[in-house]
Amino acid sequence: MKTYRVGIIGATGMVGQRFATLLEHHPWFHVTALAASERSAGKTYAEAAGSRWLMKTPMPESMKDLVLLDASKDIDKMKELVDFVFCAVNMKKDEIKALEEAYAKAEIPVVSNNSANRGVPDVPMVVPEINADHIEVIEAQRKRLGTKRGFIAVKSNCSLQSYVPPLSPLKDVYGLKKVLACTYQAISGAGKTFETFPDIVDNVIPFIGGEEEKSEQEPLKLWGKVENGKIVNATEPSITTQCLRVPVSDGHTAAVFASFERKPEIEDIKKIWAGFEGEAQKLNLPSAPKQFIHYFEEENRPQAKLDRDLEGGMAVSVGRLRPDSQYDIKFVCLSHNTLRGAAGGAVLMAELLAAKGYMD
Numbered sequence: 001m002k003t004y005r006v007g008i009i010g011a012t013g014m015v016g017q018r019f020a021t022l023l024e025h026h027p028w029f030h031v032t033a034l035a036a037s038e039r040s041a042g043k044t045y046a047e048a049a050g051s052r053w054l055m056k057t058p059m060p061e062s063m064k065d066l067v068l069l070d071a072s073k074d075i076d077k078m079k080e081l082v083d084f085v086f087c088a089v090n091m092k093k094d095e096i097k098a099l100e101e102a103y104a105k106a107e108i109p110v111v112s113n114n115s116a117n118r119g120v121p122d123v124p125m126v127v128p129e130i131n132a133d134h135i136e137v138i139e140a141q142r143k144r145l146g147t148k149r150g151f152i153a154v155k156s157n158c159s160l161q162s163y164v165p166p167l168s169p170l171k172d173v174y175g176l177k178k179v180l181a182c183t184y185q186a187i188s189g190a191g192k193t194f195e196t197f198p199d200i201v202d203n204v205i206p207f208i209g210g211e212e213e214k215s216e217q218e219p220l221k222l223w224g225k226v227e228n229g230k231i232v233n234a235t236e237p238s239i240t241t242q243c244l245r246v247p248v249s250d251g252h253t254a255a256v257f258a259s260f261e262r263k264p265e266i267e268d269i270k271k272i273w274a275g276f277e278g279e280a281q282k283l284n285l286p287s288a289p290k291q292f293i294h295y296f297e298e299e300n301r302p303q304a305k306l307d308r309d310l311e312g313g314m315a316v317s318v319g320r321l322r323p324d325s326q327y328d329i330k331f332v333c334l335s336h337n338t339l340r341g342a343a344g345g346a347v348l349m350a351e352l353l354a355a356k357g358y359m360d
């Protein structure tokens with residue numbers, strides 16, 4: 001496999017730092033440029049992010065002396081340095097939309113963690129095990145943008161990364177009608193640690209701005225179909241959610257209830273999960289978990305502290321599957337929000353795009 005030069009936009013932030021650590025030893029992707037706001041531009045990565053480094057492993061040596069570019073003003077410089085960029089920035093939605101389009105129009109493919117472009121019908125939002133075929137819409141997007149190689153592809157929200165994977169293969173076999181999911185979300189999802197978010201200690205906060213809308217709408221795009229160069233969202237299942245912030249550093253948990261057109265047997269569901277794989281496994285992508293869904297028979301699993309790092313934080317853990325008195329089934333699931341739910345999921349998507357020739 002050939003190698004690609006990669007930029008990280010928002011490199012100083014929580015997700016950007018995660019990209020830096022994940023890409024340090026990546027077999028295909030080599031980080032050759034970093035960018036952030038004008039506040040960081042002109043400083044080395046060590047100067048700009050050293051004192052606010054939040055990862056458990058140190059800042060990669062190979063990146064410490066890279067001088068940060070201004071994400072908005074230095075697009076031409078970035079073009080000289082990279083084959084594509086990852087993007088995770090904290091800006092207004094319309095500014096992010098404009099920034100990502102500017103990169104795509106400069107012929108720099110963008111793999112984004114931001115929500116700004118997720119609703120655009122010709123922007124693929126991909127979990128490689130679930131809807132890898134959606135990347136086909138890139139050709140139509142390139143026509144709309146007038147580009148030869150530039151495009152935008154996005155990662156879905158971290159909240160749904162735990163419950164969409166176990167529901168996906170069941171949907172295909174039994175027809176999914178109704179889903180209720182309550183999520184218990186880690187503080188790193190808000191870019192925080194216990195030091196920077198003391199109010200969360202001994203507490204639960206029953207509101208995360210915009211999260212329930214994303215949790216209910218984005219699965220319908222992931223389960224949608226490509227028609228005439230656009231993704232047409234699925235119309236079923238009906239989904240309702242409540243998203244709570246809990247005192248956990250990393251790992252979003254969800255308690256899920258689901259009903260189907262044909263009621264599944266509990267043991268059949270476990271077999272389906274055990275055998276579930278997608279393009280990520282078939283193509284043997286470097287960041288793909290060997291076993292995407294891990295089912296735990298122990299009644300006190302999955303637990304965020306014990307299970308979030310399974311398969312490098314790229315697998316989804318599920319437990320407590322049982323019949324429900326109001327829905328057909330209920331279960332509990334967990335995924336690492338900044339790995340599979342953010343930077344790791346974006347790296348896996350970029351691997352899929354590279355393997356399919358979209359980064360050439």
Ligand SMILES: NC(=O)c1ccc[n+]([C@@H]2O[C@H](COP(=O)([O-])OP(=O)(O)OC[C@H]3O[C@@H](n4cnc5c(N)ncnc54)[C@H](OP(=O)(O)O)[C@@H]3O)[C@@H](O)[C@H]2O)c1
Nearest residue numbers: 010012013014015036037040071088089090114189191342
């Ligand atoms: N945390 C998660 O688990 C998670 C999960 C999924 C998606 N996301 C999404 O990823 C994005 C970043 O989240 P985060 O938690 O990493 O945020 P963060 O820690 O607040 O980092 C924000 C980054 O954006 C940069 N930035 C701010 N204003 C900018 C500007 N005007 N121009 C260019 N860069 C600018 C910052 O650069 P400076 O240091 O120079 O200010 C920093 O690098 C958000 O859209 C978020 O919704 C986060």
